[in-house]
Amino acid sequence: MKLSAGQIVLVDWRDAMPNEANKRRPAVVVEDGELFDAAYPNVVLVPLADAPEFAIPDLSVQIDPDALNGCGKPCRALAHNVTATSKRRVEPTSSRITATQLQDIRRLVGITIGLV
Secondary structure (H helix, E strand, C coil): CCCCCCEEEEEECCCCCCCCCCCEEEEEECCCHHHCCCCCCEEEEEEEECCHHHCCHHHEEEECCCCCCCCCCCEEEEHHHCEEEEHHHEEEEEEECCHHHHHHHHHHHHHHCCCC
C-alpha cells in the first residue's frame, strides 16, 4: 500500500486497549515515505479528532473543512498522539492536508517527543 505524508486515511482501532481510541477514525500520515521500504508493515500517523476535549491546544493543529481535505467539520490533528499503526488497519483516501499543516504537525510531534 502506497501512502504519502499529508494524506488523510481511515484507521480501524476498534480493538484498542482502555483509554486508547477505540473506533474507526481519520488520521494523517506524517512519516517521511523515503525513510521506509514499501514493504514496511507500519505507518506513522497522527489521529484527527473533532472533540476539543481530546486536543491539547499547544500540541494540535486546527484542520478546517475544505475541498482538499474532505472534512465535514472542523477537527484537530493531535500531534501528542503520534503513533505507528499496522497498514492492515489503514484505508487510504484521496483527501489530504496542506503542506503548511503537515509542517506544523511535524513540528509539534518534535516538541511532543522532546526534539525541539
